[in-house]
Amino acid sequence: MASEDVVGKTKGETAVSTIVNLAEEAKLAREEIKGPSHAILSICKSLIAGGVAGGVSRTAVAPLERLKILLQVQNPHNIKYNGTVQGLKYIWRTEGFRGLFKGNGTNCARIIPNSAVKFFSYEEAARGILWLYRQQPGNVFLSPPEDASLTPLLRLGAGACAGIIAMSATYPMDMVRGRLTVQTERSPYQYRGMFHALSTVLREEGFRALYKGWLPSVIGVVPYVGLNFAVYESLKDWLIKSKPFGLVQDNELSVPTRLACGAAAGTVGQTVAYPLDVIRRRMQMVGWNNASSVITGDGRAKAPLEYTGMIDAFRKTVRYEGYGALYKGLVPNSVKVVPSIAIAFVTYETVKDVLGVEMRISE
Template identity: 80%
Template sequence: MASEDVIGKTTGESAVSTIVNLAEEAKLAREGVKAPGPAFLSICKSLAAGGIAGGVSRTAVAPLERLKILLQVQNSHNIKYNGTIQGLKYIWRTEGFRGLFRGNGTNCARIVPNSAVKFFSYDEASRSILWLYRQQPGNEDAQMTPLLRLGAGATAGIIAMSATYPMDMVRGRLTVQTENTPHQYRGLFHGLKTVLMEEGPRALYRGWLPSVIGVIPYVGLNFSVYESLKEWLVKSRPFGLVDGSELGVTTKLACGAAAGTVGQTVAYPLDVIRRRMQMVGWKDAASIVTGDGRSKASVEYCGMVDAFKKTVRNEGFGALYKGLIPNSVKVVPSISIAFVTYEVVKDVLGVEMRISD
């Protein structure tokens, strides 16, 4: 955990320094002083905004994130975590306050670059897709539609997931391990090195296929629903939710909550399969998910389809939705905070283009 804290501290200091520098550049721009390299600066601002949004939103829901993963991978014949409230109480009683946030430092080390790449990729994919769409006859003045936003969001999700997947794989194992795990991963880099040496480079991408398939509807629907709902509210102005041409923070949070709920419900079974495939090959996984210290072999999966078949056959269809309740409780504030934080930080840094543009 010490190395994880060092990583978090270093990352935090770098982020603060970057924010201060970018804020100064934004101030100069507002005062009419032209800064060098405007294209590069805009990219840095967009990446910084996305990274901050991801770190803030994920830390806010870290206990629910850990409980969700524990529910997804625990043995069905030895239940330790039985629901959201009971599960959180059990973690608090057996591992203390730090147990609720176990793996969050590593999670932020993963989610900050993931979120930065995801939001930036969405911005760029949206512009590219709209440009290509306008090249078609009769579409010269076309605007973004829900379907185009879905495509841009799916593209952004695939790029971000693939770029940071090894960190996600190790983060899942760090989140699952407890104080009684025989051989501890001491942090992100130690985990990456250990998996690489003991299981080979392919192990770092175990579960990648269901992750990519799942991220297409999840991230795609998140962006599409969020942006389309915002656009509809601005145009129709129902219930007096719109002040002028801008939505309030509370309304944006509600839009993010709706987007997150739709996306995670559709993609959740693939997330369960991804987590289970990530545990394959880890010799200490059995003692973690059973909690009894026995050397009972964990289930082996030959691929995504085999993992689906064995999960449903051994535990029933409901196993594909293990941990859905804490994930639902988590995803509403998480997605909402991420979207709103991203837009607020971009305003502070003086980035002209927003995702809704």
């Protein structure tokens, strides 16, 4: 009888063990099935967070964005906009409230996918660069520890990669957005909207016209986006590690502190890259009769100035208007960039927290 009990007990234990093993195998199978879908969902949430961040931040500063472009391309022999306050008042007086946000719909249609791609590309580039960094062979200077984090220089590289990818993917929309933005009530309306502008430029000027100014844009985006991410992440990292002035609580930065980090990042990036932004915008206006940058060799305003390339655009701008022309619109742009970049970074991280995305920038 005791022998039967032992046999029964053994069989019971075997059955339980089999059930447990089957349950574990089923769990692993479910996780394998869940893995790809979970990763896709996480990617989608990250893209959504980046898109929301771009739309919110750009709409908040839309009037300053439009004034910046108007200052960049206006004819110096027919000055309408003398500064930030005067320019905003002039737009309000001549075009009303809607004039302050003209081109913002097109701008958001461009910046939302641009921002989504940019933030996601940065995270992927940062992860890839960090992995390569940890795999480096050689001496102690080339072999970082397994738990090494991104250095400011590596963050700059990841940000540069993200900026180039995002800029290239959405550049045609940026080009027509610039043209839509400089249209005023007093100029003949050549474009009725973003899609009409895209089709018109494609039909009348060809596919290459959609990428006018692309080279200075790409060159400019390397220091601009690269420095934005590098300064923002490095400042955050420094604050968390050093904990100065009691700004850090439980290794978390407050919203005002993160806004300040974003503002510093935006200021550094846009100051370095701004001349290239001016040249890009002027090259985008080439071939459009309603462009307002109309300087000719004798100094008279006749027809839109033609550029053969980025270097030629730099040379003619400096020759006819001086080096100061490379910084036209810098003041409203500075006022715009400080809150815009700050809002974008904080919105991105906040939306990701709300959506429950585990992945954070540079982690």
